Amino acid sequence: MAESSYGLLAEFDSPEALKAAAKQARAAGYRRLDAFTPFPVEGLAQILRLPKPNISWVGLAGGVAGASVALLMQCYVNYDFPINVGGRPLYAFSAFPVVMFELTILFSALSMIAAMLWQNGLPRLNHPLFDARRFYLASKDRFFLCIADDDGRFDQTETGSFLRRAGAKSVELTAL
């Protein structure tokens, strides 16, 4: 292997071309694949065999945490400073659900968004791919497939010609 690099970045002009190329790359034994698209492309995750995201479980945990915090807080506050309002119960479980509901939503939504950013490694303002010449089109109307340098079958010349055969409009070696 020559100079170490981040990987080879191939450009396609439609989501279908990208998906076809990704399929071929999987079939050819490449495993360290990632795609970069201006909008979520349906079916791409299955082709690349991306693991199912677990954001929903984080959201569930956040929701349960929010509800518990709200319930415990309201009970404790009434325990610590009991006010008798016309003989109504201190632990008013008909009154507490409003704040419980709000905090369930608050904790759940914020934990999901935080988990999404955390798992995606964002914010990360710099990345080797941003040095690629045509990568700025990945947010416009071009679709990119990247085969990473650390893939077992990666070889600069051979992988490059494989991507060109798969229909890439341009192929670029990205520096690490």
Next chain:
Amino acid sequence: MTDRSADILPADQSIGRVSDQLTGIPLHFPAGRRWLIAMVFASLLLLMFVISVIALFTRGVGIWGINIPVNWAFAIHNYVWWLGIGHAGTLISALLLLTQSEWRNSLNRFAETMTLFAVVCAGIYPVLHLGRPWYLYWMFPYPATMNVWPQFRSPLEWDIWAVLTYLTVSFAFWYTGLIPDLAAARDRATTRGWQIFFGVTSLGWRGSATHWLRWSQAYRLTAGLAVPLVVSVHSEISLLFAAGQIPGWHSTIFPPYFVLGAAFSGFAVVSIIAISLRSWFGLTNLVTDEHLDLLGTVLLATGLMTAYGYIFEIFGALYSGDPHELQTLSDRLTGAYAWTYWGAIFFNFVPLQALWWRSARRTGWSLMLISISVALGMWLERYMILVTSLYRDFLVSSWGGFTPTFWDWSTYFGTIGLFLVPFLIAIRLIPLISIFETEELLHEEQEARHG
């Protein structure tokens, strides 16, 4: 997918061109002069708001027309009105995302932006109304040296939790949806300042398939949470009224009545903004007549549901047979403030009937006029609910009246500046229509056409 949603955007435009068009609005702002004029006007209103607040904080809430018995009036009335307007933004972007109504994609960004600033305007009102706003922090449960805690068995305490949660979640949802578009703008930016601004705010988004997968899940689930949140927030506000014993408020119809009225006024304001922005920035290729048609239909539907609330409110009063309820009902229909009741009926429901005709829905100016009428009508409705219930309650000895003072009006018009200034700044700085969702929809349409 129905035929209608398949062709909501003209399919002959290229994805790249749409991206350039939308990122071009902040980067090469096309309507600088008009924006400046609007900004000067909005800043003057904001200045009036600042002056009104300074006067209020110096001299106290006595400068408003509130008194005993009408102790809520403008502050709470405008609070409910603003918050209701905000709700349509969340409903458009979250509810219609979940039902896969793709026509939302051209509207959701500015509708959500509208939500954020409308909630700010709403949230500021109870703070101003506190009388001693510097004690706002007493609403939060913190271990105070006085050993007291907030009273969680009161709807007034629920309020702050509902509004702050709503504001935070709306902001998080708005920003999450914005990240890919900020990245698109970053990649189109040519000057250093814009590159830094969008580079930082887009958090380094690069459109990786793995990222999109997690992003989509987080975005959709947050949308799923935002829908019940809207319903809960406005229901909770209606409980401020319904949980009390005041005749005209103490009714189980209030939560749905309030939520539907909120959606109604909100969709009206979304239509106003959509029509203005579309003609302002030449976006007829993205905000099409078809969009206006759908907005008009939704406006008509929510309007009729609100009308049902009116009917049932009268039925509730009659059916209860309670003398105070009946008296409040007759005060509303014929009393000193009957003009607010009949004004609300007229502005809410009479021009609205034009929307049964397709041509009225598809014409910008007619939908605009009807929407303005609805916003006005809903404002009168909130006025009516507040004042007609309070000014003559149980004890004849405490009957009174309410006349708004100069400071009532100046604060209210000031909040319009408080809404417009950040909204104008937002449309100057960020892509005001969701780029990637428009591209995705265009691609699907083109696929459907070719396949």
